[in-house]
Amino acid sequence: MSDNINKYACSCWCGSEDTSIFYEGPWFYGERCKVDALLVKCLRCGTVRTAKVAPKITTVGELYSELSYRHIASIKTICRYARPGSLLDIGCNTGLMLKKLHDNSKLFNYFHGIDTDTNALATINDTYINKSDRMDKLGRKFDNILLLHVLEHVYDYGEFFKFLDSVSEKDAMIYIAVPNLTSLNARRNLSSWGALNPVDHRWHYTSSTIVKMIKTYLPSAKLLKMKTSWIWPHNKIPDSIQSLLHLGDQIDLVLRIA
Numbered sequence: 001m002s003d004n005i006n007k008y009a010c011s012c013w014c015g016s017e018d019t020s021i022f023y024e025g026p027w028f029y030g031e032r033c034k035v036d037a038l039l040v041k042c043l044r045c046g047t048v049r050t051a052k053v054a055p056k057i058t059t060v061g062e063l064y065s066e067l068s069y070r071h072i073a074s075i076k077t078i079c080r081y082a083r084p085g086s087l088l089d090i091g092c093n094t095g096l097m098l099k100k101l102h103d104n105s106k107l108f109n110y111f112h113g114i115d116t117d118t119n120a121l122a123t124i125n126d127t128y129i130n131k132s133d134r135m136d137k138l139g140r141k142f143d144n145i146l147l148l149h150v151l152e153h154v155y156d157y158g159e160f161f162k163f164l165d166s167v168s169e170k171d172a173m174i175y176i177a178v179p180n181l182t183s184l185n186a187r188r189n190l191s192s193w194g195a196l197n198p199v200d201h202r203w204h205y206t207s208s209t210i211v212k213m214i215k216t217y218l219p220s221a222k223l224l225k226m227k228t229s230w231i232w233p234h235n236k237i238p239d240s241i242q243s244l245l246h247l248g249d250q251i252d253l254v255l256r257i258a
């Protein structure tokens with residue numbers, strides 16, 4: 001490892017500190033955000049993580065209000081695998097997915113959203129949605145849990161998955177979405193691929209590395225479905241081809257907790 005990497009890198013979720021440089025250069029999102037980023041790849045598990053972003057910007061919240069892709073997931077896929085009962089959306093933002101599932105399905109009888117962004121939570125006026133700005137004291141377990149663009153932000157997986165376990169019913173469905181580092185758009189132009197967002201994302205997953213991480217922290221969970229989907233529909237590649245080749249910007253995983 002070079003001194004440069006030693007200076008900034010923390011351990012990987014797998015415990016290894018051995019890395020190689022994956023990407024070093026600019027990342028920009030429109031006119032609003034331009035930073036120099038250093039991404040490193042773990043030599044043990046292959047997971048890529050942000051090691052350095054400069055300059056540090058403090059307006060990530062503003063950036064996020066523009067990146068409205070955070071809550072996009074297939075209603076059809078969620079409903080196909082969901083259990084009848086309660087629904088928890090961790091990182092619910094303005095509650096868009098909770099509202100969509102409420103309006104499009106009769107499967108769910110209890111709705112709860114968690115987000116650390118209290119401004120986003122304050123915009124939720126629907127009385128059927130229960131809200132929390134912290135990951136504790138929920139006082140109940142859930143039959144279905146959404147983690148849409150959440151896991152790439154989490155620093156301490158030990159603590160996070162302990163919480164997830166404490167709120168998951170037996171046989172609960174967990175729906176996960178994370179950006180796909182091997183997507184067509186990422187491969188074409190990583191430096192302007194919006195879902196890279198090294199300012200806010202600590203981890204950058206591929207289909208292979210997200211499965212390794214999940215198997216480590218949720219060893220008894222069964223993977224029911226994995227696919228990729230577009231965040232920004234932008235081309236004429238049919239969904240079937242995209243999904244087969246895992247070209248989409250987002251990796252979707254459906255798990256069943258044992």
Ligand SMILES: [Zn+2]
Nearest residue numbers: 012014042045
């Ligand atoms: Zn690793």
